[in-house]
Amino acid sequence: MIFIKRPEEIEKMREAGKLLANVHKELKKLVAPGVSTLELDQFVDEYLQKHGATPEQKGYKGYKYATCASLNDEICHGFPSKKKLVDGDLLKIDMVVNLDGWLADSAWSYAVGEVSDEVKDLMKATKEALYLGIDQARVGNRLGDIGHAIQSHVEALGYSVVRDFVGHGIGKNIHEEPQVLHYGTPGRGTRISEGMVFTIEPMINAGNYQLKIDSNGWTARTVDGSLSCQYEHTIAITKDGPDILTEQDGR
Ligand code: MF3
Ligand code: CO
Numbered sequence: 001m002i003f004i005k006r007p008e009e010i011e012k013m014r015e016a017g018k019l020l021a022n023v024h025k026e027l028k029k030l031v032a033p034g035v036s037t038l039e040l041d042q043f044v045d046e047y048l049q050k051h052g053a054t055p056e057q058k059g060y061k062g063y064k065y066a067t068c069a070s071l072n073d074e075i076c077h078g079f080p081s082k083k084k085l086v087d088g089d090l091l092k093i094d095m096v097v098n099l100d101g102w103l104a105d106s107a108w109s110y111a112v113g114e115v116s117d118e119v120k121d122l123m124k125a126t127k128e129a130l131y132l133g134i135d136q137a138r139v140g141n142r143l144g145d146i147g148h149a150i151q152s153h154v155e156a157l158g159y160s161v162v163r164d165f166v167g168h169g170i171g172k173n174i175h176e177e178p179q180v181l182h183y184g185t186p187g188r189g190t191r192i193s194e195g196m197v198f199t200i201e202p203m204i205n206a207g208n209y210q211l212k213i214d215s216n217g218w219t220a221r222t223v224d225g226s227l228s229c230q231y232e233h234t235i236a237i238t239k240d241g242p243d244i245l246t247e248q249d250g251r
Pocket of ligand 2: 106
């Protein structure tokens, strides 16, 4: 069942989303060669605590960290670690903020130091795909319109869309209905209606979309060793269009 959110509930989620956006803005200043993702994770944990929020991922299905920190060929659910970031790394940081019982979810990609054109191009295409998907998140459209917008953009550039992880409804729980696929057919799938709140979070690989899970039981990485990139926002559907609850000013 899809839980439709009332305007006052969306306002609560917007507060969580604003805080999450601010965390990403802070991370942007901190990410650099020599810094470890465990240090970044500790920063996030403390920042949220200081602002009266909690990291919802910590303790979720036994997950131990405030953030997921996935590097290069890691697609998602990377564990923060003591290893120092190095020049040229492509880092994805994903987190869910809980503020007064309402959640927001946003992942962002970070270039560490000076990165290759391959990394820059993949980051650009993935962010574009997210916003093309968001633009389809309108009353009367269907979820397949979102997936199609994302898939057609990145496949035209020779990239692929990860199939095994999808966007999701969100509210008081991390994962609610509906599932939001990042590939699909226009005009197919669940009809989008006012008051839905869901994430759009395309994971885009430079190579093919096959993945494998590390022996830690969590971390997904590309089978072909190619780079993977992700951007994610939490979106509320209003009668006037998509409302990005985790938007950082300036994107
Ligand atoms: N942020 C993830 C998502 O986008 C969900 C959390 S997975 C976790 O769906 F277990 F690592 F927390
Ligand atoms: Co997420």
